[in-house]
Amino acid sequence: MQTLGFDLSTDEIQLLKNTTVQLAGYQHESVVDGPGVRTVVFFQGCDFHCKGCHNKTTHDKKAGKTVTALEVYQEIYESKLASGVTFSGGEPFLQEQALCVLAKVCKAKGRHITIYTGHEVDELLAVTEQKKKIRQEILMYADLVITGRFVVELKTVEKPFVGSSNQELYELAINNPWKDIL
Numbered sequence: 001m002q003t004l005g006f007d008l009s010t011d012e013i014q015l016l017k018n019t020t021v022q023l024a025g026y027q028h029e030s031v032v033d034g035p036g037v038r039t040v041v042f043f044q045g046c047d048f049h050c051k052g053c054h055n056k057t058t059h060d061k062k063a064g065k066t067v068t069a070l071e072v073y074q075e076i077y078e079s080k081l082a083s084g085v086t087f088s089g090g091e092p093f094l095q096e097q098a099l100c101v102l103a104k105v106c107k108a109k110g111r112h113i114t115i116y117t118g119h120e121v122d123e124l125l126a127v128t129e130q131k132k133k134i135r136q137e138i139l140m141y142a143d144l145v146i147t148g149r150f151v152v153e154l155k156t157v158e159k160p161f162v163g164s165s166n167q168e169l170y171e172l173a174i175n176n177p178w179k180d181i182l
């Protein structure tokens with residue numbers, strides 16, 4: 001067992017090393033992007049272009065920087081306070097492969113997994129069979145998924161963890177809208 005100080009198996013290290021992420025950045029020790037204290041990983045790239053988006057610099061798929069999933073994992077585990085990781089963006093599901101690898105390894109290490117997506121529930125799996133399979137796997141690792149585009153006219157501070165009231169929170173152990181197809 002090789003650990004790199006992060007308790008990873010050799011297979012996990014290889015998997016993370018062989019996966020690239022187009023990354024916008026991180027937020028450490030956030031308390032507003034899911035329950036408890038979390039590390040937020042912002043994926044680069046989003047096609048939704050919601051009016052009033054607060055993360056416009058994440059839209060361009062070629063911007064940001066290219067890193068390995070191992071570097072992202074190490075950044076996540078820098079924090080001793082965080083018990084969860086949030087994958088946001090940008091649109092994390094534009095990079096299914098990287099999202100899947102990171103969610104899988106972080107889940108195996110006991111982190112609570114929250115994922116933000118601009119997709120609605122019925123859009124998320126309406127993709128090619130290959131993408132659908134990866135997205136289904138991602139949802140098996142997720143604890144909380146927040147769906148829907150940001151609508152500036154519906155902006156709210158009253159509903160936890162969302163930007164606008166149309167966005168929905170799904171705690172998958174209790175309320176999984178994809179349960180019949182996973």
Ligand code: SF4
Pocket residue numbers: 046047048049050053054055056058089090091117118148149150
């Ligand atoms: S889905 Fe999120 S990142 Fe993308 S444009 Fe909308 S608010 Fe911005």
